[in-house]
Each structure stands twice: as structure tokens, then as C-alpha cells.
Amino acid sequence: MTLVSCPCEKEIRELVESGQWPLASPPELRSHAEACRTCADLVLVAGAFQRARSVTLAAAKPASAGAIWWRAQLRSRQQAFERIQRPLIGAQVFALVALLLPIIGFIAYEARHGLAWLNWFSDLSQSAALHAGGVTSASSSGSASGLIFVVVAAATFVLIAGAAVFFATERK
Amino acid sequence: MPWDFALPNALAGEADAAAQHTAAHMDNSAFAGFYERSARPLWAYLVRASCDAALADDLMQESYVRFLCAERAPSLADDGEVAARLYLFRIATNLLHDHWRRPRTASIEELPEEVFSADSGAAQTEAQAELGPALLRMKPRERQLLWLAHAEGYSHREIAQVTGLAAASIRLLLFRARRRLARILRQQHQPAGGSQ
Numbered sequence: 001m002t003l004v005s006c007p008c009e010k011e012i013r014e015l016v017e018s019g020q021w022p023l024a025s026p027p028e029l030r031s032h033a034e035a036c037r038t039c040a041d042l043v044l045v046a047g048a049f050q051r052a053r054s055v056t057l058a059a060a061k062p063a064s065a066g067a068i069w070w071r072a073q074l075r076s077r078q079q080a081f082e083r084i085q086r087p088l089i090g091a092q093v094f095a096l097v098a099l100l101l102p103i104i105g106f107i108a109y110e111a112r113h114g115l116a117w118l119n120w121f122s123d124l125s126q127s128a129a130l131h132a133g134g135v136t137s138a139s140s141s142g143s144a145s146g147l148i149f150v151v152v153a154a155a156t157f158v159l160i161a162g163a164a165v166f167f168a169t170e171r172k
Numbered sequence: 173m174p175w176d177f178a179l180p181n182a183l184a185g186e187a188d189a190a191a192q193h194t195a196a197h198m199d200n201s202a203f204a205g206f207y208e209r210s211a212r213p214l215w216a217y218l219v220r221a222s223c224d225a226a227l228a229d230d231l232m233q234e235s236y237v238r239f240l241c242a243e244r245a246p247s248l249a250d251d252g253e254v255a256a257r258l259y260l261f262r263i264a265t266n267l268l269h270d271h272w273r274r275p276r277t278a279s280i281e282e283l284p285e286e287v288f289s290a291d292s293g294a295a296q297t298e299a300q301a302e303l304g305p306a307l308l309r310m311k312p313r314e315r316q317l318l319w320l321a322h323a324e325g326y327s328h329r330e331i332a333q334v335t336g337l338a339a340a341s342i343r344l345l346l347f348r349a350r351r352r353l354a355r356i357l358r359q360q361h362q363p364a365g366g367s368q
Contacts, residue, residue, distance in 0.1 A: 003343065003344050003347045004347075005347075017322075017325050040354070041350050041351055041354035042350065044354045044357055044358070045318065045322060045350050045353050045354050045357070046322045048302055048303045048306075048353075048357060049303065049318065049319065049322035049323040050322070050323065051302065051303070052220070052302070052303040052304075052323065053216060053323040053324075056215075056216035056219060056220060057212045057213065057216050060211070060212040060215040060216060060219075062207070062211035062212060062215060062232065063229075063233060065203060065204040065207040065208065065211075066200075066204070068207065068233055068236045068237060068240075069200055069203055069204075069240070071233070071237050072236070072237045072239075072240035072241055073240075075237055075240075075241050076240070076241050079241060
């Protein structure tokens with residue numbers, strides 16, 4: 001469909017929208033609108049919309065402004081609260097990661113360098129099987145002190161991690 | 173409640189301040205005046221574009237709430253009522269598009285007219301009127317463009333702001349829509365069985 005514009009279009013549109021069409025409009029413009037299809041369409045459509053607008057405006061029953069204002073205040077407050085909470089959640093995640101990293105590092109270090117305390121288990125089983133009651137040998141006592149350290153450290157980490165996870169996940 | 177137990181008042185205070193900031197472009201009395209002047213035209217636009225009075229009620233309220241919560245909404249004092257009203261109509265238009273997109277994933281242009289012409293009480297009464305049945309045969313976007321241009325009297329640039337379409341394409345889209353609607357209206361005016 002090719003766009004066909006008419007120089008009278010703007011003037012006719014203003015007359016229709018101001019309610020001056022057709023009675024208060026120049027006769028030559030009225031005769032032009034009858035001959036020009038673009039202007040005839042404009043008169044027909046714009047007139048129908050103007051009448052429909054007045055009918056629809058009269059039918060509108062808007063809610064009270066106060067209720068909408070109150071709703072908007074609630075929504076704003078909720079959005080603001082969420083905005084403020086966002087960095088706190090980030091800090092919680094950071095704290096959790098900062099706690100878990102040393103634990104993972106410790107376990108990795110022990111796995112690579114230590115594991116001497118694991119020998120204690122094998123020593124214990126061997127000595128228990130071969131020499132019942134002979135668990136107080138020199139080598140076993142050295143491994144036992146390492147085991148105590150590891151158990152205490154692991155228990156401490158578990159307690160702290162549990163508390164951290166609790167605070168990080170507990171929302172209420 | 174990981175950190176709030178230590179900072180409850182601080183959080184509440186900041187939230188209050190932020191809430192006041194988001195609605196700072198308009199106070200209660202200014203909003204009441206603006207609402208009084210713009211609510212009916214906005215509802216008329218929504219009900220004519222959607223052909224659903226209940227939907228128009230919901231979308232109108234949501235439009236105002238979003239308008240008040242928007243940080244970048246134009247201020248009545250600084251930007252003027254025209255800018256505020258255009259922004260409000262833009263929000264309403266976006267909500268309409270969101271609503272139309274929701275039931276299906278297809279484009280708004282691909283949806284049949286029946287989807288948009290929900291049968292409501294208002295639509296039934298409009299069916300008696302001159303424009304109602306003709307608008308039901310138009311595409312939603314055409315209804316929006318025509319209403320904004322011929323009922324609200326917006327310029328092409330303003331319509332582009334409201335609809336998000338390119339200003340250059342508004343003229344052609346409006347011309348096509350107007351021609352189509354004029355043809356439908358002429359068909360309606362012709363007596364049944366009359367010559368075409």
C-alpha cells in the first residue's frame with residue numbers, strides 16, 4: 001500500500017479534533033475532503049475516535065489515587081529492601097568461601113605431605129593383631145600425637161563451618 | 173536473619189530512605205492531581221487496545237505503581253505533565269505487550285484477533301457502538317496507533333516514544349491502519365445487501 005499524503009490533512013485533523021468539523025470548517029475544505037480519499041478516511045476515522053473517546057472516558061471508573069499511592073509505597077519499600085540485602089548476600093557467600101578454602105587447602109596439604117597419622121591406623125591394626133596390648137610403642141605414640149592434632153583441627157573446622165553455613169542459609 | 177539481628181534499624185532506615193527516593197519525583201498531592209487528569213485517558217487507551225475492561229483495570233493500576241516506583245520517571249515539576257503522561261502510556265503499552273506475549277511464545281503480530289478480543293461486559297456494550305466492532309477486526313498494534321493518534325492526538329514522535337517503534341515507520345503504519353479502518357467503517361455503514 002503506497003502512502004498518499006495530502007497537504008490539507010493537518011488542517012482537517014485539527015478541525016476534527018477540536019470538534020469544528022464539519023460545521024465550522026471552510027466549505028472548500030469540506031468539498032476537498034469529499035474528493036480526496038486520504039482526507040475522507042481521516043475525517044471518518046478521526047471523527048469516530050473522537051466520539052468513542054468521549055464515550056469511553058465517561059465509562060471509566062478509576063480506583064482511588066490513595067490506594068495506588070499506598071501500593072506504590074509498599075512496592076518501593078520492598079524493592080529498596082531487596083536492593084540493600086543484595087550486598088549482604090554477597091558478603092555471606094564470600095565468608096563461606098573464605099572459610100571453605102582453608103579447609104580444602106588443609107586437606108590437600110595433609111593428603112600430599114602428611115598422612116603420617118594414617119599410618120597410626122595400620123600400626124594399630126598390626127600391633128593389635130600381632131602383639132595384643134602392645135600399642136604403646138615409640139612409633140605409635142608419635143603417630144597418636146599427630147592424630148590428636150588432626151582430630152582437634154578437623155572438629156574445630158567442622159564446628160565453625162557448621163555455624164557459618166547456618167548463619168549463611170538462615171534467613172529468618 | 174544472618175546480619176539483620178545486628179542492623180535491623182539501619183536496614184529499615186535505609187529501606188525507608190530508598191523508598192522515598194524512588195517516589196521522590198512526585199509527592200502524594202501532585203500524584204493525586206496527575207492521576208485525576210490522566211487515569212481516564214489511560215483506561216480508555218487500555219480498554220480500546222485490549223477490548224477487555226477487567227484487564228484494562230488491572231493494567232492501569234500496575235502502570236501507575238510502576239510509574240511511581242520508577243527511578244527514571246519524568247518529574248512533573250521538571251519535565252512537565254506531557255513527558256510524565258508519555259512515560260505512563262509507555263509503561264501501559266509494555267504491560268499490554270507482556271500480557272499478549274504471555275499465553276503463547278509467538279510474536280504479537282502472529283496471534284489471531286480472537287486472542288485479543290476477550291468477551292467482557294464493556295466489549296458487549298461497545299459492540300453496539302460505532303467503533304467497537306470495527307476495532308475488533310483490527311490488529312492490536314493498529315488499534316494502539318490509531319487510538320494514540322486520533323483519540324489522544326499524539327504526534328508521530330510521541331507515538332514512537334509510547335510504542336517503542338521507529339518514528340519513521342509510524343507514518344506508514346498509521347496510514348495503512350487508517351485506510352483499513354475506514355474501509356471497515358464504510359462497510360458497516362452500508363446497508364445489508366448493498367453494493368460494494
